[in-house]
Amino acid sequence: MSNISVVDLAADRAYLAIRGLIVSLELPPEAVIDERALMQRLALGRTPVREALRRLAHEQLVEVFPRRGMFVSGVDVRDLARISEVREALEPEAAxxxxxxxxxxxxEQLAALAEEIGGGGDLMGLDERVHRAIYKAAHNDLMEKTLNEYYVLALRIWMIALDRAEDLEEAVEAHRDVLSTIVHGNGDDAAVLMRAHVQDFEQAMRRVLVTV
Structure with missing residues (x-):
């Protein structure tokens, strides 16, 4: 394996790990980002950590201020409406x-995900795996990249009030019909169902967030 490949793999690992810390709110909004602490925590060098932070800044999860340093981007729940507008336009087309x-x-993978629905466990983890699998199956790299970025932005907002979302399981279970139509090649039906799912989920989160 070339040195370039090793660096790229390390940067990808750092990116996924730091993004996970931000999305889960373990690195809370507006927190100062300590590069050295991240290097120690991830057992990675400065180069992959900095590359990961550059990618996260591009995705609006990290903010860089000259002479002040880097910070986790703040969360404004009002962004949910704007994020949802993008997802409502692109998610049905991806489906x-x-x-x-x-x-x-x-x-086969999508059918297997459908079988997991209703089995309890990590609902948001399942929701994310379903959406990412659909994005990938659309075979449009630009759409997949865009939707992945907007999903992460939305997920960070959802995490603020996830423990209060009483109808989350019902919203996630709506994936079953979406996945079935995709597996059977019914594109128009898949688009209609996905649009309804995105709208219903956004409304469920909005009802909770207004009380936060």
Whole structure:
């Protein structure tokens, strides 16, 4: 493996780990980012950590202020409406494309995810895996990248009030019909169901967030 590949893999590892800390609020909004502490925590060097932080700044999860340092971006629940507008436009199209373009292996993966629904466990983890699998099955790299970024932005807002979302399980279970239509190649139905899911989930989160 070349040195470039090793560096890239380390940067990817740092990116995923730091993003996870931010999304889970373990690194809370507006917290100072301590590069050295992250290097020690992740057992990685300065270069991959800095590359990861640059990527996260591009995705609006980190803010850089000259002579002041780096901070976790603040959270404004009012952003949820703007994020949802993007997701409502792109998620249905991703579902439609996935129904048309998914490989046999991807359809098997989507069917397996559908079987997990209703089994309890980490609901938001399952929600994320479902959405990312659909994005990938759409076979549009630009759409996949955009939707992944907006999903993360939305997820960080949801995490603020996740413990108060009483109808979260019902919202996640709506994926079952979405996945079924994709697996069976019904693109138009998949788009309609995905749009309804995104709208219903956003409304469920909004009801909780107004009380936070």
């Amino acid at each position: 439609r494309l996935a129904a048309e373009r998914a490989t046999d292996g991807e359809r």
